[in-house]
Amino acid sequence: SADEHAVMDLLDSLDGEFTSEVTAILPFDGTPQVTLVGIVDLLVETDDTVQIIDYKTDLSRQAESEYRKQLSVYYHIAGEWYPHKAVSANIFYTADDEMVEIDPLDRQRLRGLALDNL
Secondary structure: OHHHHHHHHHHHHOOOEEEEEEEEEEEEOOOOOEEEEEEEEEEEEOOOEEEEEEEEOOOOOOOHHHHHHHHHHHHHHHHHHOOOOEEEEEEEEOOOOEEEEEOOOOHHHHHHHHHHOO
């Protein structure tokens, strides 16, 4: 499919060690206890950076604020896993071949959003 080709081209363009489909679990302190869980599509690690990439096949950007929450979770977990590396969180829109870097939400905001969804 065109989406698969876009992903293959992306992978060819990236340097680093690839890990796909990484389970990410982010527990938050406080009561009630909240834990956010997700699957990172791709983690690309170099000597000093970690790039989180989530593939999306959407033709529009309507869901980007939802994706931002998801990617923010991955961002904070990667920061714990790789404390000495610069972490970035990105959405790769396969339909447009476009990589969008996400400005991650802070932990407090994420916890609040998770509580809102209980």
